[in-house]
Amino acid sequence: MRQVIVITGASSGIGRASALRFAAPQTALVLCARQGAEALCAAAESARQAGSEVLTLQGDVADPDFDTRLIAETVSRFGRIDLLVNNAGISEIGLLQDMTRSSLERMLQVDLHAVIRICQAAVPVFVRQQSGRILNVSSVWGNVGASCETVYSAAKGGVNSFTRALAKELAPSGIAVNAAAFGAIDTRMNRQELRPEDLASLAEEIPAGRLGTPDEAAELIWLLARAPLYLTGQVITMDGGWT
Numbered sequence: 682m683r684q685v686i687v688i689t690g691a692s693s694g695i696g697r698a699s700a701l702r703f704a705a706p707q708t709a710l711v712l713c714a715r716q717g718a719e720a721l722c723a724a725a726e727s728a729r730q731a732g733s734e735v736l737t738l739q740g741d742v743a744d745p746d747f748d749t750r751l752i753a754e755t756v757s758r759f760g761r762i763d764l765l766v767n768n769a770g771i772s773e774i775g776l777l778q779d780m781t782r783s784s785l786e787r788m789l790q791v792d793l794h795a796v797i798r799i800c801q802a803a804v805p806v807f808v809r810q811q812s813g814r815i816l817n818v819s820s821v822w823g824n825v826g827a828s829c830e831t832v833y834s835a836a837k838g839g840v841n842s843f844t845r846a847l848a849k850e851l852a853p854s855g856i857a858v859n860a861a862a863f864g865a866i867d868t869r870m871n872r873q874e875l876r877p878e879d880l881a882s883l884a885e886e887i888p889a890g891r892l893g894t895p896d897e898a899a900e901l902i903w904l905l906a907r908a909p910l911y912l913t914g915q916v917i918t919m920d921g922g923w924t
Contacts, residue, residue: 686708694866695863710733711737771791844858860917866895
């Protein structure tokens with residue numbers, strides 16, 4: 682049976698690496714991103730070359746209508762969903778007192794509210810199937826919090842709690858819900874926010890001596906998607922021993 686996988690934020694970083702890790706014959710991928718249309722199309726083409734059928738959707742997960750449409754179009758095209766990877770996310774480094782209301786609210790919309798809304802739209806599909814998996818991409822800052830990333834930490838902490846709670850709701854229906862809390866991953870988002878010298882200093886703090894790669898993050902997501910269903914309600918941390 683063809684496996685249908687939905688990945689948000691799939692044009693770059695962990696989302697793109699995950700799409701390519703799952704790409705294979707008998708796999709249908711639904712890839713979405715807010716920007717980077719060319720990058721999203723390139724990821725889709727690479728997945729097709731690996732044998733996957735691919736549907737791409739350009740849209741903003743901060744838009745509730747898009748979140749609903751993402752799930753509706755997936756089911757309309759493929760009839761089911763086997764794995765939902767909520768990966769789309771944004772961050773902003775700075776003092777809480779300096780954040781504008783619009784940037785604060787957008788971060789909560791993208792990093793937390795969208796995860797909840799997309800799951801809410803997908804849950805009836807999973808329950809009807811009596812099968813499926815949800816994997817939410819979180820952060821170590823959702824576990825321990827970070828100075829100058831307070832709202833991001835709050836959003837990811839919310840994702841962690843939401844993951845644990847939803848897992849309890851859905852376990853009786855044979856649906857696993859887990860989260861992957863990543864440390865410092867070498868993504869475009871981190872390189873845009875941190876200067877090269879800051880990245881080098883950060884790497885020195887990590888026992889592994891370096892940032893993780895998107896491919897390593899994608900490998901953990903791939904492994905969690907194949908774990909026994911009895912593994913549910915967990916937030917699995919991968920950070921090179923950092924926290």
